Amino acid sequence: MPHIICCVKQVPDPETPASQFRVDEAAKKVVPVPGIAPVPSQFDTIGVEAALRIKDKTPDTTITILSLGPESYRDSIKHSLAMGADEGVLINDPALYEADHWVTAQVLAAAIGKLAPFDLVICGRQAVDWDMGVVGSTIAEILNVPCITIAKEIQYKDGQVVVERVLLDGFETAESPAPCVVTVSNELGEPRYPQLRQIMAAARKEVKVWTASDLGLDAAQLKNLVSLERLYVPEVKVETEIIDGETPQEKAEKLALKLREAKLI
Template sequence: MKIIVCVKQVPNTNEIKINPETGTLIRDGVQSILNPDDANALEEALKLKDQNPDATVTVLTMGPPQATEMLRECLAMGADDAILLSDRALGGSDTWATSNALVAGIKKIGEFDIIFAGRQAIDGDTAQVGPQIAEKLDVAQVTYVKEFAIDGDEITVHRALEDGYEVLKLKMPCVLTAIKELNKPRYMSISGIYKAMQADVKIWSAADIGVDLTIVGLKASPTNVFRSFTPKPKGKGSFVAGDTEKELAVNLLTALKAKHII
């Protein structure tokens, strides 16, 4: 079984700040991490590898050279190979252009049975790249996967919905996007870290994957961010005191009337 996991290095959104003058992210000093949903996708691939000794797991990402650090984390968790698509020609790609580059990388890797990806990246929250990859490869896909089982070349998937889940069946090859409820990602092992530091992370340029330069990069991206901003903080809340429930209710109504809310 050949498994490809599409991952992304993202800024830790718990530490993100926005420049009020330019409206751009302040990345200086902000930690970069493996996108959380991608960690769940990788874990599911590694679970399949644990169950199938002949299975191989290849992690694929697109980004700047420092993304190799994140790929080494994936190798330390148990992935077999890591590939980074890095080229100035790919810079500034939106989801459409990014999926074009990733599809070109996947085609260079060769045949696959399953492509796993996270539901969405925390720095964009679009949830578009995984489905776009499936469409461009012309393979079946299921998003928001919370549970699945394999029987031969058929996969039964529980897809999360707002009010429950639906059960779907599809055949390999396919694309599945994971949510956090699917599993709990494993930690890197000491031996895994040692092996990952010695491993070769392949870095492929746009020329290496043979992608058409007119469909990748900033100029080829049909969407762009108009403005980014942080919402203004709301005022402090007020507390209503009272010794009994009735007194609390009376004091609350009095306060609301004083503010002409009621």
């Protein structure tokens, strides 16, 4: 009876129009856009899809959704449950709201330990807000289990995990004994939409809520390793130059020369 734990983060909707994106430079925070609800991080939802594909082939698989954040993160857990996951756990502790990747990984690893035994932990390759891409591998380091990153396919059979990885110039197949951590990429494919029947079931499912102390952790002892120096929206300057000439050939020659001078061709 395989047990898969999927880590799901909630992020500002990446579809938010750029014109509405604001940061509070003094507070070093992204300002939530009124009227646009946060969403589960896209790669994490693809991770849930990967787990569900394993469950489709091995129906006695249990999928637990694990999330660290405030009460509003419950929405992302419920979405994952509606997709077909079995259980949800939210670690909600105000002392952890500012956690960096290191503290996040420690807390998630402690929760995974509490949820043990497990066969597979699936994370998105990176969260689509900060794009650091380190939590999955850090969890593996803390748990002292193998980690396979950037997967486009995960197969699980008889305690063995087979992963097809995305490389810059192709794919490679990696194998690991369970338990291990796998991070997934968008090449895995589109996540499924929840059926109404599953949504109804998800509404009835209870989400467990834990704090740091429930995990045997002292929040005061968990120190961020990363400090944010400055948060700002970079200024993008666009300069336009019209290339003039008598004939199309002359314009093209001048353009080519400009591009060569700029070392673009």
